[in-house]
Amino acid sequence: MTDTAANPDANSAIKPATRPNANFTPRVFSGIQPSGGLTLGNYLGALKRFAEMQGEAYQTVYCMVDLHAITVWQNPADLRKNTRELCAGFIASGIDPEQSILINQSQVPEHAQLAWIFNCVARMGWMQRMTQFKDKAGKNTQNVSLGLFAYPALMAADILIYHATHVPVGEDQKQHLELTRDVAIKFNHDYGVDFFPITEPVIEGAATRVMSLRDGSKKMSKSDPSDMSRINLTDDADAIAQKIRKAKTDPDPLPETLDGLADRPEARNLVNIYAALADMTAEAVVAEYAGQQFGAFKPALADLAVARLSPISTEMARLMNDQAEIDRILSRGAERAREITAPILKKTYDIVGMVPPVV
Numbered sequence: 498m499t500d501t502a503a504n505p506d507a508n509s510a511i512k513p514a515t516r517p518n519a520n521f522t523p524r525v526f527s528g529i530q531p532s533g534g535l536t537l538g539n540y541l542g543a544l545k546r547f548a549e550m551q552g553e554a555y556q557t558v559y560c561m562v563d564l565h566a567i568t569v570w571q572n573p574a575d576l577r578k579n580t581r582e583l584c585a586g587f588i589a590s591g592i593d594p595e596q597s598i599l600i601n602q603s604q605v606p607e608h609a610q611l612a613w614i615f616n617c618v619a620r621m622g623w624m625q626r627m628t629q630f631k632d633k634a635g636k637n638t639q640n641v642s643l644g645l646f647a648y649p650a651l652m653a654a655d656i657l658i659y660h661a662t663h664v665p666v667g668e669d670q671k672q673h674l675e676l677t678r679d680v681a682i683k684f685n686h687d688y689g690v691d692f693f694p695i696t697e698p699v700i701e702g703a704a705t706r707v708m709s710l711r712d713g714s715k716k717m718s719k720s721d722p723s724d725m726s727r728i729n730l731t732d733d734a735d736a737i738a739q740k741i742r743k744a745k746t747d748p749d750p751l752p753e754t755l756d757g758l759a760d761r762p763e764a765r766n767l768v769n770i771y772a773a774l775a776d777m778t779a780e781a782v783v784a785e786y787a788g789q790q791f792g793a794f795k796p797a798l799a800d801l802a803v804a805r806l807s808p809i810s811t812e813m814a815r816l817m818n819d820q821a822e823i824d825r826i827l828s829r830g831a832e833r834a835r836e837i838t839a840p841i842l843k844k845t846y847d848i849v850g851m852v853p854p855v856v
């Protein structure tokens with residue numbers, strides 16, 4: 498595709514495309530795994546940002562990556578339920594299925610088809626360096642699925658099958674996006690084309706890495722065995738307030754400036770969460786609460802979190818009562834998505850040298 502780049506508006510997170518992407522229409526893509534439960538980390542690092550990036554100047558495509566989820570075992574009934582629940586979470590977080598294209602990955606077969614090509618572009622050594630694979634496989638490298646190892650090639654395909662130029666994610670996905678760039682560069686180089694864009698990661702905001710409420714050195718995660726370590730988007734007001742009240746902190750008051758939080762990861766995390774929920778900078782939060790104890794800061798944070806998150810959980814519950822509507826949204830999303838992905842796959846096959854069907 499060599500459409501002329503539309504100029505995104507000045508106050509958006511997307512900077513006008515610089516070379517080498519100047520020939521690509523600005524397009525945003527991101528995905529989340531339907532592996533059960535959404536946390537405050539998913540909301541602040543991803544969903545809230547996805548909603549903010551919707552705009553007139555560029556198209557946004559958001560995906561429930563069900564094919565990624567099965568790289569580790571998923572009970573089929575749970576996978577279906579979690580995919581629909583995630584779709585409800587996207588919409589409740591402000592993603593408008595008319596404005597954005599909202600899909601589940603398996604309904605758009607071109608993702609998996611391009612992933613095969615990328616399996617043949619990406620190198621074993623690149624994959625072996627992926628820290629998410631090393632973390633998830635642990636000592637069990639011989640027994641995890643081949644899909645878990647190849648996971649980043651499918652992620653590169655998710656993005657590049659749309660020629661997406663910008664990908665909003667949390668900090669933990671940075672390495673996968675670097676690999677996506679490497680895949681695009683190698684494909685373009687090997688085939689002597691300028692076909693895939695070199696995607697820009699968009700890792701911005703006050704909470705690109707929300708930490709566990711129990712341990713400031715660990716990421717907040719749906720897989721943490723302790724439910725007190727995270728806020729779930731389905732938690733009610735009492736649970737949210739209680740988890741924040743019990744969050745680990747230290748005995749010192751909040752400092753005058755952010756430098757004073759350098760060695761206080763738990764305190765820093767709560768300040769970041771406050772900032773992201775209030776749409777403030779962390780500096781401004783510290784300036785407002787300087788000298789105050791956590792005894793005063795935590796209730797203010799709890800009130801803010803409840804005010805922001807309760808409408809989301811209420812809306813998710815409402816949407817989950819109308820499964821037929823969710824399924825319709827996903828089918829319609831897939832139809833719109835394939836208008837973009839089918840021509841890009843066709844062109845990719847042509848570049849690679851596959852004989853096309855006779856029409």
Ligand code: AMP
Pocket residue numbers: 528529530538539540541542543665666667668669670704705706707708716717718
């Ligand atoms: P996952 O739940 O691993 O599929 O992640 C979906 C999205 O949420 C990705 O963009 C992640 O980077 C983001 N994310 C997950 N956990 C966190 C966290 N603790 N802080 C910030 N972003 C996160």
Ligand code: TRP
Pocket residue numbers: 526527528529530562565651652655656664665666670673
């Ligand atoms: N790997 C991402 C995660 O675990 C999910 C994902 C799959 C994704 N494909 C993507 C994110 C494409 C951004 C773009 O969070």
